[in-house]
Amino acid sequence: MSTHSKQNHVAANARDTSPASTATAGYLSELFCSVQGEGLFVGERQIFVRTAGCAATCSWCDTVYSKVQTPRFVVHGEHGAPARWRPNPVALGDVLDDVVACAQANAPVVTVSITGGEPLEQPEFVAALARGLRERGFRVYLETAGIHPRALPHVIDHVDVIAMDIKLPSATGTEHWDAHRDFFSVLRESDFQPTRVSARSLFVKVIVDLKATITEMERAADLVASFSPRVPFVIQPESETMLSKNATRENRRALLDLIDAGARAASLRLDVVRVIPQTHKVLDVR
Numbered sequence: 214m215s216t217h218s219k220q221n222h223v224a225a226n227a228r229d230t231s232p233a234s235t236a237t238a239g240y241l242s243e244l245f246c247s248v249q250g251e252g253l254f255v256g257e258r259q260i261f262v263r264t265a266g267c268a269a270t271c272s273w274c275d276t277v278y279s280k281v282q283t284p285r286f287v288v289h290g291e292h293g294a295p296a297r298w299r300p301n302p303v304a305l306g307d308v309l310d311d312v313v314a315c316a317q318a319n320a321p322v323v324t325v326s327i328t329g330g331e332p333l334e335q336p337e338f339v340a341a342l343a344r345g346l347r348e349r350g351f352r353v354y355l356e357t358a359g360i361h362p363r364a365l366p367h368v369i370d371h372v373d374v375i376a377m378d379i380k381l382p383s384a385t386g387t388e389h390w391d392a393h394r395d396f397f398s399v400l401r402e403s404d405f406q407p408t409r410v411s412a413r414s415l416f417v418k419v420i421v422d423l424k425a426t427i428t429e430m431e432r433a434a435d436l437v438a439s440f441s442p443r444v445p446f447v448i449q450p451e452s453e454t455m456l457s458k459n460a461t462r463e464n465r466r467a468l469l470d471l472i473d474a475g476a477r478a479a480s481l482r483l484d485v486v487r488v489i490p491q492t493h494k495v496l497d498v499r
């Protein structure tokens with residue numbers, strides 16, 4: 214039996230025995246297996262648990278359906294199986310069972326991405342979920358807007374990778390610099406210290422569209438550098454401008470020029486700077 218098979222076998226037999234976990238329920242939007250399309254782990258097959266609810270206001274949000282908490286969520290069918298709808302709020306044990314079933318149907322899968330919406334708007338539920346996933350042998354990857362520093366301590370000990378966004382004011386209409394700075398402060402006091410930061414534990418992603426400015430991108434890179442210049446910094450071109458049928462060549466060129474300037478500026482401040490587009494949109498998968 215391969216390591217991955219063993220892991221999914223262990224996951225199948227493990228039961229959630231934590232009183233705190235079994236008492237916890239939360240709101241989801243969807244659950245499925247796909248290929249990670251963003252950031253440093255691009256290309257890895259993962260299971261995605263998308264939480265529901267997000268108060269952020271990103272103008273290019275491509276999961277608007279996950280911003281509100283609805284009475285039910287969907288577990289997408291695998292290999293032609295029909296989708297199944299489940300009621301919200303959903304009990305932690307039910308989510309864990311769904312993840313294990315999804316992992317078995319798609320084995321081997323070792324990483325579960327907890328994404329949103331904004332997972333840190335439900336910190337106790339997400340902490341219990343992450344803990345339960347780890348008990349079942351999964352690696353836990355948290356995708357967050359990085360604007361809820363007071364929620365982060367709940368989950369930080371239960372995740373293996375943090376993919377933290379920096380939200381540019383041009384995209385949200387709001388300044389999140391202080392929240393991002395405080396988020397880094399929590400990381401600094403935790404295991405995610407600069408001396409222990411690696412590509413496997415923390416990276417920052419900045420989505421850049423035509424409204425962004427080089428000044429914002431420099432400020433984002435400065436903020437990351439003030440935590441540690443070793444934190445990988447991923448610049449993600451906004452997909453509508455790059456991939457939409459309505460996108461013009463001129464706009465694509467203008468965005469690529471802006472991103473190139475931002476990447477050069479970031480590279481003066483940080484050790485690892487990458488430009489990575491959303492590849493799941495190219496593959497036309499979730």
Ligand code: SF4
Nearest residue numbers: 267269271274330358
């Ligand atoms: S943080 Fe994510 S879910 Fe929330 S508005 Fe921004 S892109 Fe959408």
